Amino acid sequence: MTRLRELASTIRSKNAGVDHVTFDVIFRDRANFERVRDSGALARDRVATLFGVSEERISHHTVFEPANAIKFTIRRLRPSGTPGETDVFGSQQYAPLFDVMVP
Amino acid sequence: MTVKTILCPTGHLSFTPLEKDSFLHGCTLRPDYVIADAGSCDMGPRPLGADQHVSLEAWQRQDLEVMLVESRRLGAPMVIGSASDTGTDRGVDQFVRLIREISAQHRLAPFRLAAIYSEQSIDSLRQRLRAGARIEGLDGRPDADQGVLERTTRAVAVMNAEPIRAALRAGADVVIAGRSSDCAIFAAPLLEAGFSPAVSYYTGKLMECASFCAEPYMGKESILGRIAGETVEVTAMHPGQRCTPASLASHSMYERTNPFREYVAGGYVDMTNCRYEQVAEKTTRASGQTFVPSPTCKVKLEGAGLVGQRRLAVVGIRDPHTIALIDKAIEWARGKLVERFGPSGSNYQVFYHLYGRNAVMKDLDAKPELAPHELGIVIETVHRDGRMAEEICALATRNLFYARLPETKGTAGAAALMSDEILVGEPGYEWTLNHTIEVRDPMELFRTRLFNVAAGRIEEAA
Numbered sequence: 028m029t030r031l032r033e034l035a036s037t038i039r040s041k042n043a044g045v046d047h048v049t050f051d052v053i054f055r056d057r058a059n060f061e062r063v064r065d066s067g068a069l070a071r072d073r074v075a076t077l078f079g080v081s082e083e084r085i086s087h088h089t090v091f092e093p094a095n096a097i098k099f100t101i102r103r104l105r106p107s108g109t110p111g112e113t114d115v116f117g118s119q120q121y122a123p124l125f126d127v128m129v130p
Numbered sequence: 131m132t133v134k135t136i137l138c139p140t141g142h143l144s145f146t147p148l149e150k151d152s153f154l155h156g157c158t159l160r161p162d163y164v165i166a167d168a169g170s171c172d173m174g175p176r177p178l179g180a181d182q183h184v185s186l187e188a189w190q191r192q193d194l195e196v197m198l199v200e201s202r203r204l205g206a207p208m209v210i211g212s213a214s215d216t217g218t219d220r221g222v223d224q225f226v227r228l229i230r231e232i233s234a235q236h237r238l239a240p241f242r243l244a245a246i247y248s249e250q251s252i253d254s255l256r257q258r259l260r261a262g263a264r265i266e267g268l269d270g271r272p273d274a275d276q277g278v279l280e281r282t283t284r285a286v287a288v289m290n291a292e293p294i295r296a297a298l299r300a301g302a303d304v305v306i307a308g309r310s311s312d313c314a315i316f317a318a319p320l321l322e323a324g325f326s327p328a329v330s331y332y333t334g335k336l337m338e339c340a341s342f343c344a345e346p347y348m349g350k351e352s353i354l355g356r357i358a359g360e361t362v363e364v365t366a367m368h369p370g371q372r373c374t375p376a377s378l379a380s381h382s383m384y385e386r387t388n389p390f391r392e393y394v395a396g397g398y399v400d401m402t403n404c405r406y407e408q409v410a411e412k413t414t415r416a417s418g419q420t421f422v423p424s425p426t427c428k429v430k431l432e433g434a435g436l437v438g439q440r441r442l443a444v445v446g447i448r449d450p451h452t453i454a455l456i457d458k459a460i461e462w463a464r465g466k467l468v469e470r471f472g473p474s475g476s477n478y479q480v481f482y483h484l485y486g487r488n489a490v491m492k493d494l495d496a497k498p499e500l501a502p503h504e505l506g507i508v509i510e511t512v513h514r515d516g517r518m519a520e521e522i523c524a525l526a527t528r529n530l531f532y533a534r535l536p537e538t539k540g541t542a543g544a545a546a547l548m549s550d551e552i553l554v555g556e557p558g559y560e561w562t563l564n565h566t567i568e569v570r571d572p573m574e575l576f577r578t579r580l581f582n583v584a585a586g587r588i589e590e591a592a
Binding site for chain 2: 037041042043044045046047048049051053055076077078079080086087089091093094095096098100101102104105106107108109110111112113114115116119120122123
């Protein structure tokens with residue numbers, strides 16, 4: 028088992044419009060990408076559990092082969108920048124991905 | 131075969147100042163166009179709602195100055211989208227003024243300026259709705275009704291390429307556009323030069339964030355796009371950066387839910403079969419995009435509405451017993467608020483942001499830190515009346531200080547006040563409109579004014 032942060036070259040989150048935060052996990056190394064893709068470690072249900080959300084809040088989940096990337100998007104409970112919100116750019120939501128264990 | 135080149139120095143003009151060296155290097159390659167976007171909805175709803183720019187005017191002037199002086203020297207049309215962060219009429223007028231002042235300062239030869247306005251009065255939207263128009267929700271939002279418009283303070287429509295094309299056709303050397311799609315400001319001159327919608331919009335998608343599509347990570351550095359036939363070659367202008375297949379492909383998925391499609395008002399670019407090849411040390415070629423037109427033209431609307439006045443306070447907690455019981459302490463403080471002001475919700479809101487536990491991620495934090503060494507708490511209150519927001523914030527904070535917790539040993543205050551003061555926050559806004567509206571003519575929501583600028587004087591063109 029290896030931690031995702033040791034396999035991926037980019038792990039980031041960012042607004043995708045005002046109602047969603049999108050997550051990109053990108054691999055420089057094709058073999059690492061295929062290993063994570065095929066392991067299911069970032070499958071929709073695993074991601075839902077990791078972030079403690081229902082699967083229907085994950086509005087998109089896709090493998091983006093041209094960039095050796097896995098990408099998913101979570102609907103915000105309230106739009107970015109509404110009073111009570113604390114990450115207006117959605118740029119610090121990715122940390123739990125670091126320690127995902129990949130077989 | 132037509133070949134055109136575009137120089138883009140920044141992904142958000144003046145959010146921080148652009149880096150001059152890589153831009154000036156790009157200018158030595160004699161680009162056909164100089165293009166940058168100056169706004170976004172990334173900063174939240176307040177700039178639009180309050181109609182304020184978040185970039186400092188000194189930086190805006192500096193960035194526009196270097197772009198204007200160089201583009202006029204090259205004779206290359208310059209296009210700026212989403213003027214002054216919001217793309218509201220205020221933003222367009224401000225940038226027009228800056229262009230005039232800079233032209234005077236540098237004694238620039240006469241040129242033609244187009245200002246394109248995209249702000250929508252709430253009244254005009256109400257009328258369209260009454261006339262039967264559908265204001266269709268994006269991203270799973272319900273359609274907008276009169277109630278949503280009632281809550282909207284200010285709204286803009288996001289222009290596609292057509293109004294910018296028309297301005298260029300009318301001879302504009304400089305285009306200052308209100309809120310515009312990032313893609314459109316790049317696509318407009320390419321479409322006007324005869325390129326296909328597919329390569330024109332795709333170029334916009336690849337180039338809109340300037341050096342973010344290159345590696346290693348650097349902001350505010352220039353990139354040069356060379357468009358030939360159905361291919362785009364993007365080159366990093368900073369000596370330490372390269373455009374690689376990986377950097378371009380990973381940028382094409384940035385800030386979007388669907389990495390295969392880029393939507394514009396009249397259709398979408400399909401990037402499913404895009405290919406990326408390294409053609410030189412710092413250059414990658416992209417191709418394979420197609421354009422899928424839609425049967426109707428839907429223009430995006432963005433709107434922000436005032437929620438209320440905000441007040442803030444900062445406290446810290448070090449006692450591990452209090453940290454362990456922080457939920458109870460907050461419950462106590464909230465109870466005191468209910469006693470005095472009634473239940474929170476429609477008339478007031480109070481938020482305890484627990485930095486050290488889960489303030490950054492809130493509901494997305496499945497494993498909050500329950501026993502941090504220290505806990506920093508920002509208390510945020512919202513009320514339509516600022517004095518009430520202040521009173522609620524003061525009580526929400528001091529009742530944390532006086533929280534009654536079982537078995538506490540620290541009986542002289544349960545929280546450290548960073549300073550016993552209530553900070554005045556900017557008013558709170560919310561995104562009320564993230565919608566589209568169907569139009570017959572892609573120009574109909576936008577208004578263009580043409581000016582002749584000469585010796586620092588500006589006159590509406592006949």
